[in-house]
Amino acid sequence: MSPLTGWARAHPGKAAAAKTGLAAVLLFLVGVESVVLTQQPTRPHAIVVAAAVVVCLCAVPYQRIPLTLRARIAVAVSLTASAVLIAGQHALRVWGLGEGIALLVLLTAVVRRAPGRTAAVLGPLLGLSCVLAPMRDIRMGVFTVVYGVLTVVVTAYSLILRWQDAGRLRDLAAVRDAERLELARELHDLVAHHVTGIVVQARAARFTALDGPRAGAAFARIETSGGEALGAMRRLVRVLREGEARTAPVAGLAEVRALAEAFTRTGPPVTLDLEPGLDRTLRPEVAAAVHRIVREALTNVRKHAADATAVRITVHTVPRGTELRIANDGGTPARLAEAARGGGFGLAGLTERAEVLGGTLTAGPAPEGGWEVTAVLPASDPAGD
Numbered sequence: 106m107s108p109l110t111g112w113a114r115a116h117p118g119k120a121a122a123a124k125t126g127l128a129a130v131l132l133f134l135v136g137v138e139s140v141v142l143t144q145q146p147t148r149p150h151a152i153v154v155a156a157a158v159v160v161c162l163c164a165v166p167y168q169r170i171p172l173t174l175r176a177r178i179a180v181a182v183s184l185t186a187s188a189v190l191i192a193g194q195h196a197l198r199v200w201g202l203g204e205g206i207a208l209l210v211l212l213t214a215v216v217r218r219a220p221g222r223t224a225a226v227l228g229p230l231l232g233l234s235c236v237l238a239p240m241r242d243i244r245m246g247v248f249t250v251v252y253g254v255l256t257v258v259v260t261a262y263s264l265i266l267r268w269q270d271a272g273r274l275r276d277l278a279a280v281r282d283a284e285r286l287e288l289a290r291e292l293h294d295l296v297a298h299h300v301t302g303i304v305v306q307a308r309a310a311r312f313t314a315l316d317g318p319r320a321g322a323a324f325a326r327i328e329t330s331g332g333e334a335l336g337a338m339r340r341l342v343r344v345l346r347e348g349e350a351r352t353a354p355v356a357g358l359a360e361v362r363a364l365a366e367a368f369t370r371t372g373p374p375v376t377l378d379l380e381p382g383l384d385r386t387l388r389p390e391v392a393a394a395v396h397r398i399v400r401e402a403l404t405n406v407r408k409h410a411a412d413a414t415a416v417r418i419t420v421h422t423v424p425r426g427t428e429l430r431i432a433n434d435g436g437t438p439a440r441l442a443e444a445a446r447g448g449g450f451g452l453a454g455l456t457e458r459a460e461v462l463g464g465t466l467t468a469g470p471a472p473e474g475g476w477e478v479t480a481v482l483p484a485s486d487p488a489g490d
Contacts, residue, residue: 127210131161134203149190153241156186157204164207173219176211176227183208183234190241201238205252208235209259216263217270224267232256280454357392358384358420361399365418368403373433375403378419387427391482394462395420395429398455402431402478405452410435410476426464426483434475455480 135157163179166172183204212231216224235256239248358379365375387395399418406413413435420429452468459466464482471477 128162128165131164131203131207132158134206135161137202149241152186152190153201153204156182157201157207160204161207164210172211172214173223173227176215176219176231179208179211180227180230180234183238184230187234187237187241191237201241201248201252205235205238205248205255208238209255212256213259213263213266216260217267228260232260277453280457283454356396357389358387358395360396361418361420364396364399364403368407368416372403372407373413373415375416375418378417378421380421383420383422383427388484390462391427391484394458394464394480394482395427397458398429398466398478398480399431401452401455405478406433406435406476413475422484423481425481427481429480429482430477432471432475432477452478 135154159182160179163175163182167175208231212228212235215231216228219227236249236253239252242248361379362377365377369375384392403416406416410433413433416431416433418429418431420427422428452466456466459480459482462482464480466478466480468476468478
């Protein structure tokens with residue numbers, strides 16, 4: 106989903122007003138041109154006006170009509186009208202303002218957002234349509250040159266935006282992959298740590314007093330199964346990362362306290378509000394996610410909210426699971442606001458981590474002022490315990 110689509114879904118009223126405004130402006134240009142230039146209505150001018158109206162309506166985004174379909178209709182109508190008028194009876198005077206602008210709007214949208222092959226075919230056709238629109242005039246004038254230059258400029262600019270979008274998507278994919286790999290490492294560390302404990306306890310139990318041989322055999326099976334599971338886990342993770350698998354517990358709520366204390370010594374004071382008992386009830390991977398989110402949020406406070414005087418971190422149980430809030434009273438710089446809309450790869454990675462765990466993460470201005478990061482992580486495994 107493109108940022109424009111996301112904005113339209115978030116603000117349906119403003120999106121409808123923008124679409125209506127675009128259609129009104131384009132049709133107004135067509136109307137002005139037809140009134141000013143057409144002293145006596147003729148068949149060629151009727152064709153020009155009809156084609157311009159259709160193309161202008163195609164340039165307006167519609168939720169149920171795909172961009173490529175609208176572009177194909179506009180190309181077919183515009184090129185047909187140009188062929189008929191250039192090969193036959195020219196119009197006396199044609200500017201092509203409304204139709205040309207509509208074709209440029211479709212051109213930039215197709216070149217930037219359409220699939221590669223579709224953009225490679227429709228893009229040049231839209232550019233050709235735009236160049237031919239003013240050539241319907243019996244005396245080709247300055248508008249032919251202007252539209253040719255505009256077509257080249259718009260195409261080049263749209264290609265640059267497309268390349269930037271593609272690079273950004275690759276960066277986001279890399280961030281998500283890195284976050285998933287990091288989560289896989291942490292999950293491995295947790296599982297391996299606990300499985301190692303099972304194996305050790307089973308081995309110890311074999312040398313204690315047991316009631317009958319069946320208990321010893323059962324413990325032997327536990328030891329064998331645990332050893333096989335640990336070996337399989339290590340072989341699996343070895344494919345995901347380089348180096349030997351380690352079996353150390355990952356960071357949790359205790360490390361969150363350490364982060365808050367360390368940040369307070371060098372930055373604005375941090376107030377930490379942890380619900381009593383969460384250390385014992387919170388799933389280890391959720392506790393690790395809380396630690397990671399707090400670390401990233403505090404880093405952002407240091408980088409982007411230099412005027413903050415206080416930071417508050419709360420971790421409480423809610424009906425949907427565990428809620429984490431990190432709020433500061435600093436300003437809302439434009440660059441941090443842009444990061445929250447998707448420009449910040451740190452927030453993108455944390456959002457991916459929360460979604461993988463079955464939760465959500467949002468960041469934005471707090472109602473009482475300042476900036477706030479909120480994450481809700483499920484209390485149980487969404488895939489089943």
